[in-house]
Amino acid sequence: MPEYVLGHHLKGEGTRLALMSQLLDPMHRRYIDALNVVRPGAQTLEVGCGNGSISAWLAERVDPGGRAVAFDLDLSLIKVRAPNLELRQGDIVAGAVEPGTFDLVTARAVLHHVADAEAAMRNLVASLRPGGALLLIEPDFLPVSVAEPAEVRAFWGGWVAWSRERGIDYHIGRALAPRLAAIGLTEIGGAAETAIYNGASPWADYWTQTITELRDGLLSSGKLNNALVDTFRACCADSNWWTQTIACTAVHGWNPGV
Numbered sequence: 001m002p003e004y005v006l007g008h009h010l011k012g013e014g015t016r017l018a019l020m021s022q023l024l025d026p027m028h029r030r031y032i033d034a035l036n037v038v039r040p041g042a043q044t045l046e047v048g049c050g051n052g053s054i055s056a057w058l059a060e061r062v063d064p065g066g067r068a069v070a071f072d073l074d075l076s077l078i079k080v081r082a083p084n085l086e087l088r089q090g091d092i093v094a095g096a097v098e099p100g101t102f103d104l105v106t107a108r109a110v111l112h113h114v115a116d117a118e119a120a121m122r123n124l125v126a127s128l129r130p131g132g133a134l135l136l137i138e139p140d141f142l143p144v145s146v147a148e149p150a151e152v153r154a155f156w157g158g159w160v161a162w163s164r165e166r167g168i169d170y171h172i173g174r175a176l177a178p179r180l181a182a183i184g185l186t187e188i189g190g191a192a193e194t195a196i197y198n199g200a201s202p203w204a205d206y207w208t209q210t211i212t213e214l215r216d217g218l219l220s221s222g223k224l225n226n227a228l229v230d231t232f233r234a235c236c237a238d239s240n241w242w243t244q245t246i247a248c249t250a251v252h253g254w255n256p257g258v
């Protein structure tokens with residue numbers, strides 16, 4: 001199994017994924033709805049489904065007659081079940097899932113963790129039926145370059161340097177559209193949106209939990225020190241501190257051939 005830095009065995013990963021669902025599912029559902037392909041009878045594939053919240057929603061939307069496949073390296077944190085929800089364990093870098101089958105293929109917050117993102121994207125596209133739609137949502141950490149105060153900017157500088165060393169690409173958002181064009185998708189479009197949040201909010205809690213899980217690795221990498229981590233955590237607890245972090249970059253395209 002490829003190494004994934006926020007493995008599902010980590011204490012608190014279930015809670016962290018639940019927070020991701022709370023923070024990101026409304027946006028993800030809105031972008032899926034805009035594609036107008038998810039209807040009764042449709043077949044959908046979500047890759048890197050985490051706790052399966054989007055796949056469970058898709059299963060409801062394609063019923064009756066349709067099928068939602070939830071695919072991940074690790075299915076252990078999926079508690080949802082439905083007769084037309086299929087759980088499938090696998091690595092998207094290794095190959096397509098039922099080539100040429102799905103009306104919608106989507107992946108959120110997955111490709112930035114994948115060492116060979118190009119191979120993963122080719123396999124996502126190969127899973128589409130002709131005329132099917134691909135929707136990717138990935139981070140672009142552009143907003144952290146203007147974060148305040150300077151210590152928080154320094155924290156993010158260390159974070160990005162650590163992530164690069166670990167093969168994580170927190171600037172992949174900007175690369176999605178050209179890569180999909182190179183693979184041959186058509187009518188590519190997208191948008192990026194960023195949450196503006198303060199300390200003690202769900203977004204701040206998300207970062208506090210993430211940093212708690214990764215603290216030892218962040219410090220031993222030498223890219224961050226205790227003082228920067230503690231300053232960032234203090235900001236995340238201060239409701240008077242306002243900031244933004246991720247440009248959540250949603251890009252879609254269509255598989256030609258119908």
Ligand SMILES: C[S@@+](CC[C@H](N)C(=O)[O-])C[C@H]1O[C@@H](n2cnc3c(N)ncnc32)[C@H](O)[C@@H]1O
Binds near residue numbers: 004108
């Ligand atoms: C950051 S989590 C995001 C989960 C969910 N998509 C969300 O946004 O809430 C990344 C997920 O991708 C899965 N993943 C990472 N690399 C993968 C790969 N090569 N193939 C399939 N799933 C992968 C992880 O196991 C994890 O569940």
